[in-house]
Amino acid sequence: MSKTVLKVENLNMHYETIAGNVSAVRDVSFELKEGESFGLVGESGCGKTSVAMSLLQLQADNAKISSGSIKLNDEELVTKTEKELRKIRWKGISIVFQGAMNAWNPVVKIGEQIREAIREHYPNNSKEENSEKIKKLFDIVGLEHSIMNRFPHELSGGMKQRAVIALALSCDPKVLIADEPTTALDVVIQDQILKEISKVQELLGLSLIYISHDIAVIAEMTSNMAVMYAGSIVEMGKTSEIFSNPRHAYTKLLLESTPSIVGEKKKLRSLDGEPPSLIGDIKGCTFSPRCPEPSDSCKNQSLEMGLIEAAPDHFVDQCCVECV
Amino acid sequence: MTKYIINRFLQLVLVFFVFLVSSYLLFNAMPGDAFTSLLLNPQLPPDAYEKTIALYGLDRPLSERVIKYVQNFFKGDFGFSYRYYPKSPIELIAERLPRTLMLFALVNIISFYTGFLVGKILAWRRGSKSETWLTLASVLSYTVFYPWFALLMLWFFGYKMGWFPIGKFLYPEKWYDAPFDSDVVFMMMIKFTVVVSIIQFIAYLFTRNIESLSLRRNARLLSLVLIFIGSYFYWNTGDALIKKPYAADISFHMILPTIVVTIVAFAGTALLTRTTMMEVLKEDYIQTARAKGLSQKRIRDRHAARTALLPVVTSFIFTIVTIIDGSVLTEQIFSWPGMGQLLLQAVLNEDIPVAMAAFSFVGIFALVAHFVADISYAYLDPRIRIKSQG
Numbered sequence: 001m002s003k004t005v006l007k008v009e010n011l012n013m014h015y016e017t018i019a020g021n022v023s024a025v026r027d028v029s030f031e032l033k034e035g036e037s038f039g040l041v042g043e044s045g046c047g048k049t050s051v052a053m054s055l056l057q058l059q060a061d062n063a064k065i066s067s068g069s070i071k072l073n074d075e076e077l078v079t080k081t082e083k084e085l086r087k088i089r090w091k092g093i094s095i096v097f098q099g100a101m102n103a104w105n106p107v108v109k110i111g112e113q114i115r116e117a118i119r120e121h122y123p124n125n126s127k128e129e130n131s132e133k134i135k136k137l138f139d140i141v142g143l144e145h146s147i148m149n150r151f152p153h154e155l156s157g158g159m160k161q162r163a164v165i166a167l168a169l170s171c172d173p174k175v176l177i178a179d180e181p182t183t184a185l186d187v188v189i190q191d192q193i194l195k196e197i198s199k200v201q202e203l204l205g206l207s208l209i210y211i212s213h214d215i216a217v218i219a220e221m222t223s224n225m226a227v228m229y230a231g232s233i234v235e236m237g238k239t240s241e242i243f244s245n246p247r248h249a250y251t252k253l254l255l256e257s258t259p260s261i262v263g264e265k266k267k268l269r270s271l272d273g274e275p276p277s278l279i280g281d282i283k284g285c286t287f288s289p290r291c292p293e294p295s296d297s298c299k300n301q302s303l304e305m306g307l308i309e310a311a312p313d314h315f316v317d318q319c320c321v322e323c324v
Numbered sequence: 325m326t327k328y329i330i331n332r333f334l335q336l337v338l339v340f341f342v343f344l345v346s347s348y349l350l351f352n353a354m355p356g357d358a359f360t361s362l363l364l365n366p367q368l369p370p371d372a373y374e375k376t377i378a379l380y381g382l383d384r385p386l387s388e389r390v391i392k393y394v395q396n397f398f399k400g401d402f403g404f405s406y407r408y409y410p411k412s413p414i415e416l417i418a419e420r421l422p423r424t425l426m427l428f429a430l431v432n433i434i435s436f437y438t439g440f441l442v443g444k445i446l447a448w449r450r451g452s453k454s455e456t457w458l459t460l461a462s463v464l465s466y467t468v469f470y471p472w473f474a475l476l477m478l479w480f481f482g483y484k485m486g487w488f489p490i491g492k493f494l495y496p497e498k499w500y501d502a503p504f505d506s507d508v509v510f511m512m513m514i515k516f517t518v519v520v521s522i523i524q525f526i527a528y529l530f531t532r533n534i535e536s537l538s539l540r541r542n543a544r545l546l547s548l549v550l551i552f553i554g555s556y557f558y559w560n561t562g563d564a565l566i567k568k569p570y571a572a573d574i575s576f577h578m579i580l581p582t583i584v585v586t587i588v589a590f591a592g593t594a595l596l597t598r599t600t601m602m603e604v605l606k607e608d609y610i611q612t613a614r615a616k617g618l619s620q621k622r623i624r625d626r627h628a629a630r631t632a633l634l635p636v637v638t639s640f641i642f643t644i645v646t647i648i649d650g651s652v653l654t655e656q657i658f659s660w661p662g663m664g665q666l667l668l669q670a671v672l673n674e675d676i677p678v679a680m681a682a683f684s685f686v687g688i689f690a691l692v693a694h695f696v697a698d699i700s701y702a703y704l705d706p707r708i709r710i711k712s713q714g
């Protein structure tokens with residue numbers, strides 16, 4: 001068994017707003033092993049980015065982590081000071097942001113923006129060492145070395161995104177988070193970038209958290225995965241196992257609404273309705289208003305939430321196990 | 325970039341021609357025959373009349389006169405002052421230009437920098453008590469009526485407290501037996517400032533390539549210390565030592581105008597910087613910078629403020645002309661005998677040759693300032709810099 005790099009336990013995070021507290025992360029627990037790629041899937045607004053930001057402790061000003069723990073190699077991050085966190089960021093956990101197209105400062109050269117990160121975490125490196133490192137990274141992600149001296153607006157979307165990956169790898173992170181890294185790219189480029197991330201992940205043995213709303217991409221990219229709904233994880237396990245044997249009604253529906261997975265023969269089911277508002281507490285199953293086949297016990301909302309191990313290494317929200 | 329600069333320069337030349345011609349037409353359109361009326365001044369020698377008619381081609385039609393005027397301008401022939409005959413306008417301007425240049429540059433650099441600094445802090449400390457007070461102060465200073473405020477300050481600090489001189493750019497009694505003119509000292513001060521700026525810029529360029537941040541900071545500190553020591557020796561040896569007390573006198577006279585103008589002028593820059601920087605802080609690359617583990621200061625200065633500077637510089641470029649207007653006013657209030665005062669007095673005295681020459685020079689001044697700001701903008705924004713290459 002390989003080592004656990006990242007361990008998240010019972011993480012709860014909410015945003016304080018005028019309308020009330022938005023509980024974007026509810027009791028989320030998962031583990032990331034060394035060299036593993038872990039997928040986080042769910043509809044937009046279910047709290048994926050909130051989880052990612054909590055891991056980096058970069059959540060918005062109005063966000064509060066009310067309880068839970070995030071351990072990177074047994075080091076607790078939640079209680080760290082800003083100064084200590086600066087050392088963890090990028091070197092411990094780095095991230096490719098959602099909409100990473102705008103990740104570059106328009107008036108600073110690409111190379112300098114990467115160099116700046118390396119300089120922060122390896123202050124004793126010489127200029128040549130850093131240049132060498134950037135060149136190596138560019139080789140890995142398939143960029144010409146000359147891109148170093150370019151400004152962001154001189155690059156195409158795909159090139160920018162490759163450079164973002166190089167940037168994310170520049171300080172040898174223990175964990176890399178990719179938060180919907182291909183949104184805003186056109187389809188062909190999307191595919192290239194996905195392949196690039198897969199390649200890099202294997203090549204460097206990266207521990208990767210891949211976030212997407214597209215379950216097909218998760219199938220391609222990850223070996224383990226979790227399905228998120230309304231701020232909580234409702235199903236978690238090996239990607240292959242979840243795809244062949246989904247247990248939660250939401251997962252099933254996600255799979256059935258994705259054409260590339262199901263094939264053409266089966267009729268596509270659509271996911272109707274909106275995810276619930278995350279303001280305040282939710283009792284019982286969060287998915288019940290949209291569930292196609294709720295049982296009687298689902299409707300009385302007395303079910304307990306929380307993951308249980310339904311099969312070896314396959315965790316499902318207990319309400320959905322008990323109701324069927 | 326070179327192409328961009330050449331382009332801008334050609335534009336500058338074109339605009340200057342338009343300016344010259346239209347300023348001539350403007351003076352030409354003044355009520356009464358401004359050119360000839362004052363020549364009837366009994367103090368002027370009789371041949372001045374012929375000289376002026378010949379110089380300006382006053383017996384020729386308007387189109388020829390305009391051409392002649394432009395020609396004369398490039399020959400540097402402005403005739404002579406009606407009032408200070410036989411001094412030429414150029415002589416008068418040469419005496420006053422350095423004074424204006426020195427004060428104008430100092431005041432504007434300081435007020436722009438202060439404004440930018442304050443705006444940066446305002447945006448960064450958003451929602452704090454200090455932000456509220458600073459914003460309030462900025463808005464107050466932005467809306468205050470400048471001449472009134474300047475006179476008030478002059479009265480308070482110059483007259484009531486007696487800390488600063490009430491006007492003029494030197495104490496005449498100190499210069500009574502000075503072995504040289506004030507202009508010499510002015511030129512020397514300007515040269516000194518320019519040389520120091522250049523050295524500092526070079527030091528900046530050289531230290532830019534130092535990879536370790538702490539080493540870079542120390543190198544810059546060292547260069548500052550060296551410049552400081554160098555300046556100390558410069559002012560304490562040879563020629564400069566003799567001029568030092570006079571230079572000090574002039575500097576002392578610049579303090580109050582600088583403070584007053586800064587208080588009034590920083591606010592526009594500060595409020596604009598605050599707004600643009602608050603926008604920039606929402607950008608994704610600020611989040612990237614934070615995720616990279618950079619220090620707050622570096623994120624603020626290197627990423628947020630650097631980009632926020634762009635619109636601020638743009639607006640500065642647009643307001644340069646008003647700044648020059650303002651400096652005419654400043655010179656008047658602080659009895660600073662510079663170009664602005666020269667222009668004003670010449671117009672009031674109907675000393676047309678001097679007025680026209682001074683007017684043209686103020687125009688050149690505005691255009692050059694505009695040009696410099698434009699170029700530095702292009703330097704700051706690579707999107708312009710790169711586009712203009714292709």
Ligand SMILES: Nc1ncnc2c1ncn2[C@@H]1O[C@H](COP(=O)(O)OP(=O)(O)O)[C@@H](O)[C@H]1O
Pocket residue numbers: 015016017022024042043044045046047048049050051060062278
């Ligand atoms: N700064 C914030 N303040 C208030 N609510 C927020 C904030 N950021 C995100 N949210 C809300 O939190 C929920 C989860 O958002 P997010 O984590 O971005 O979801 P995802 O990445 O899965 O699309 C959404 O309902 C969103 O509206």
Ligand code: SF4
Pocket residue numbers: 248249250285286287288289291292293294295298319320321323
């Ligand atoms: S618990 Fe019941 S309502 Fe909720 S998803 Fe499962 S089957 Fe549907």
Ligand SMILES: [Mg+2]
Pocket residue numbers: 045048049050098179180
């Ligand atoms: Mg998201």
